[in-house]
Amino acid sequence: MLHRSGSELGDTRRYVEGDDVRRIDWPATARTNETQVHDTIADHELDVWLVVDTSPSMAFGTARSTKFRLAADAAGAIGHLVVQSGNRVGCALSGTELVVPPRAGLDQLSAVLAAIERAAVNDAVAKVRNDRPDDMLAVPMSSRTRRGLVVVVSDFFGAGWDAALGRLSRRHDVIALVVTDPREFALPDVGVVDFEDAETGAVVGVDTSRPDVRERFAAETRRRFEIRVAGLRSARTDVVELRTDTDWVSVLAGFLRSRRSRLTDRKSTRLNSSHVSESRMPSSA
16 A cells, blocks of 8 residues: 655656656657656665654644544554555654654564654653744655655644645655644634634634634634645645544545555556557567
């Protein structure tokens, strides 16, 4: 379920819809008068980075768990699939300089999950705020990091995510797991309530007994969420929403199956296109 199309350049073939335009072979295109791209050779052993948000907003939760608990569990599920398939898993965590370089095996997975839990506790005590996306993604974005797959688990609050993930996706395949809680989209009728922004500490009073306030809140939060997700998708990132009030395991499994099918179909299309192109070539006398 977790693999990438490859990172090493192989032979050239004719361009088909869905190919990465950055792999166009311009000299071959000029020679053949048809757009040609470099095919890629699949990596034998995949490096998977888990980037887990442990900032204060992730401590919020009103359903089955907090957003952080869901994020940690989802990261654990991804990590288990990685080590099961013989690949390497590592992690980089927000609000901390702790990095666990990718390695294979169940012991490595245990070390990664322990690091995630430890970072969350440390960040809660220190009340770490305002982690910049570029800082969170600095390690996998480094030129010294081997190309692979990066799974970012966050609520993606704050500015700069689409730009940062856009830069990251030039080097890696990227999956964004967007963690949400139902109370982020709907206010209960409980009178006047003071709300504190977990990221900035700002406090504002809201009269939740007013229907118009609840309606505007629901409409605005949904609008902002859709803009946030559209920004992530524009960064050439696979996006899936995991909610604290739903069966996130089935949602994640369905997403991974769909992703695998999509990558397999794309590879099949490329191979078929290559065969058609070869069949049209004139035979030698």
